[in-house]
């Protein structure tokens with residue numbers, strides 16, 4: 001992640017760059033923006049450029065027609081209203097109307113293009129976020145970068161599009177109006193160009209300030225978003241009320257916002273001072289140009305009609321140059337974010353691809369983690385130390401241990417979600433690292449304690465898109481989806497929903513329904529059963545189940561698995577008894593393993609925990625002959 005940081009920090013666009021390299025940077029940014037926008041829709045790109053050219057030509061023509069109109073108006077007393085005057089006025093009105101119409105069309109096309117560019121960038125960010133190794137999500141710096149690029153991907157590509165077309169349009173219009181001005185008086189144009197320089201320079205500095213401000217505020221922004229989310233999210237709503245947390249959260253939100261606003265005020269003050277400096281200097285040059293025009297009229301070197309048209313032209317050109325400066329500023333400002341986005345994509349591209357020339361996944365013949373150690377990024381202690389856990393073909397294996405002993409971490413390593421720092425993770429005898437991650441994921445089904453409750457239909461929640469589009473809307477549920485639901489004993493409840501399997505499971509949307517905690521858990525188990533995986537990993541699958549459901553689940557587990565292997569984590573020793581092998585974890589290590597009978601005979605940690613739990617049911621003393 002530090003790579004992303006270094007790719008963005010210090011890139012303020014100034015840093016002692018010469019004006020040639022600054023010019024090159026703008027050209028390079030225009031080239032990249034053009035490529036980006038073009039790749040999203042060549043057709044709209046061409047349409048927009050064509051519109052810009054027509055708009056520019058109409059603006060240049062307007063200046064010349066104004067000269068004609070003024071000349072004929074000055075002739076009015078001698079010649080009266082001539083057809084030439086009427087035609088000139090009509091041409092001027094027509095050109096102005098055309099300009100206005102083109103502006104409306106440009107607005108629409110720009111908006112569409114902007115959305116297409118934003119979609120493409122957002123999809124790239126989503127691709128990275130959903131494919132990088134899970135370990136990244138343990139790293140605050142990754143989150144920070146992800147948050148920033150996610151935000152920039154939403155708005156900045158749109159701005160690049162806007163900026164690019166503003167530049168194209170204003171350059172074309174400036175050329176057209178400039179040509180008209182040169183025709184009226186050759187020296188006006190260079191003077192006006194000089195006037196634009198101060199604004200150009202200060203606007204570049206403003207862009208750099210803006211980027212630095214955004215980067216500096218990312219942490220604050222993330223925390224505000226989180227506090228806002230907690231206060232407005234459905235899952236948190238009950239606890240917020242029960243624990244009366246809202247005043248504390250509100251204060252926290254307010255404090256974060258205050259600190260952001262203070263920084264924003266300072267930042268805006270700096271931008272305003274810079275903008276004022278640029279505008280004042282450019283204004284001085286413009287006043288000089290207009291005074292020159294007055295002198296030229298007084299000396300009779302320029303006619304009154306031409307001078308009038310020149311003033312109209314200068315006004316138009318000034319508008320174009322300001323637009324050009326704004327466009328360059330927009331591109332430059334967004335360019336810094338584009339760099340940031342591209343650095344993020346580049347940095348994570350290799351991670352997402354997995355091993356080159358991955359081996360074919362051999363038929364399943366057991367999987368194991370062997371002498372594995374693992375430390376979470378930024379954590380001082382090892383979550384796993386020298387851990388070996390094996391699941392043979394057709395075996396049902398359990399992992400038990402106290403909170404924080406490393407069970408979930410071991411399951412994630414076995415599922416191929418975390419790479420260990422030391423030791424091996426093997427599919428049969430092939431290390432996971434040599435296998436295609438996609439193939440591996442398709443052969444392992446994992447249900448975590450905190451499985452996701454998708455606000456989609458029941459079918460989609462089980463099949464996760466594998467059932468096909470039609471099945472999602474089918475209240476009766478497709479047979480394979482129902483078979484998985486039956487195995488997890490949730491078919492009845494889903495069939496009774498208002499739209500059966502097509503019911504959307506969330507109260508967030510109209511015409512939807514929600515399930516109880518235990519029903520959700522059964523649905524998650526159905527999700528694991530639905531996948532045709534060789535290895536099923538269930539992390540506390542029965543935590544929310546009632547005793548009957550739990551008994552049913554485990555008594556039928558082997559039948560349901562139909563010869564597939566399973567590793568399950570549980571705190572309930574009654575469910576663990578029937579496992580082929582039980583691993584007992586303590587402080588990141590496997591301290592015991594064996595069958596229930598073997599472990600009880602050892603009189604170690606397993607026997608202690610088992611008897612502790614059993615004792616709660618049999619306070620007068622538990623014996624292995626108890627029911």
Ligand SMILES: Nc1ncnc2c1ncn2[C@@H]1O[C@H](COP(=O)(O)OP(=O)(O)OP(=O)(O)O)[C@@H](O)[C@H]1O
Nearest residue numbers: 138376379383401402403404405406407408409410
């Ligand atoms: N994302 C994380 N970042 C840093 N440390 C973590 C993270 N997740 C877990 N840990 C730490 O790793 C150790 C093992 O956690 P793990 O979740 O594997 O335990 P567990 O046995 O599954 O616990 P439980 O029974 O409470 O679910 C704990 O000390 C925990 O604090």
